[in-house]
Amino acid sequence: MAEVRREVERACATGDAERVRAMLCRSADVRAFDSAEGWSALMHASFHGHVDCVRALVRAGAAHAGPSALMLASQEGHIECARELLEAGADANYATAFGHTALMSAIHRCPEHARLPAVQLLCAYGARRESLFGRHGPELHGLPADCASWLCATRRWCSALHHVELLPAARVRALILAGADVHASDGGEDAPTPLVLACALLARSATGHEGAQLVLDAAAPWSPRTASLFPAHARTRARAVLLLGHQLARAAYFAGQERAFVDVWLQHVMAHAISRACV
Secondary structure (H helix, E strand, C coil), rough: CHHHHHHHHHHHHCCHHHHHHHHCCCCCCCCHHHHCCCHHHHHHHHHHCHHHHHHHHCCCCCCCCHHHHHHHHHHHHHHHHHHHHHCCCCCCCCCCCCCCHHHHHHHHCCCCCHHHHHHHHHCCCCCCCCHHHHCCCCCCCCCCHHHHHHHHHHHCCHHHHHHHHHHHHHHHHHHHHCCCCCCCCCCCCCCCCCHHHHHHHHHHCCCCCHHHHHHHHCCCCCCCCCCCHHHHHHHHHHHHHHHHHHHHHHHHCCCCCHHHHHHHHHHHHHHHHCCCCCC
C-alpha cells in the first residue's frame, strides 16, 4: 500500500489525472491514499495546482472540509483548485488551532499575481474578513494596493450574492433558490445591494453575465418566466394560488371567459399574491 500511496502522490504532483482516476477505480476508499505523514492525495493535488486531479479526488469522496487542501491551494495561488474545493463544500472559514484560515494564507503567502483573485474568491464563498478591519487595520498593511483597495471598496458587502461577478451562475441560482435577498444591504445609505451590483455589471458587459441576469430576474415580480427562481416556499404558495385561479375560472359566473380569467389571474393577481418572502 505504501508504494500505491507514493504512486498516487506522484500522479497528483505531476497532474496525471488519468492515472489518479484509474487508481481510484481500483480502490473503494480514497482515504487509503493518505500518507502516514498527514498529507492526503488531495493536498498534493491542491499544492501543485492540478485541478483535474482535485476534481477526480473530490468526486471520489476525498475529505475537503478541513483546512489543509484549501489553505494550500490558496497560499500557492491555484485559483481553480480553490474554486473546485469551495464548490465541493470546503469551509472558507475553517481555522487551525492557531486561528489560521485560508484567507490568511492567501493574504500572507500567496504569490502577488494571484493574491487578489484568491482573496476575492474566498470572500465570495463566505470567508469572514471583519478582523481585517480592526481599529488600526493591521492585516491590510503591506498588501498590494489593488488587494487592499478591493477589500476596502467591498467592505460593506454583507451577503454571498454581493459577489455575483465572481460566482458561477449555478451557485448564484442556488443562492437565489435558497432565499438570498437581492436587496440585501448593511443599512448604510451608500451600501450597494446585489441587485445594484448586478445591474452595473450588466451595463458594462458587452456579452452579458448569466449570474447578474439571474439576480435581475429574481428581483422581478412573479411571472411564468421568473417562477423557477422563487424559493421553495414561494413556489408552493404559487401552486396553491394558481390552482385557486383555475377553480374560480370554472365558476358559472365566468362561463365562456375561462381562458381570459386565467390570463388575468396569471398576469395580475399572481404577481401581487406571490413574493420571495411569502410563507
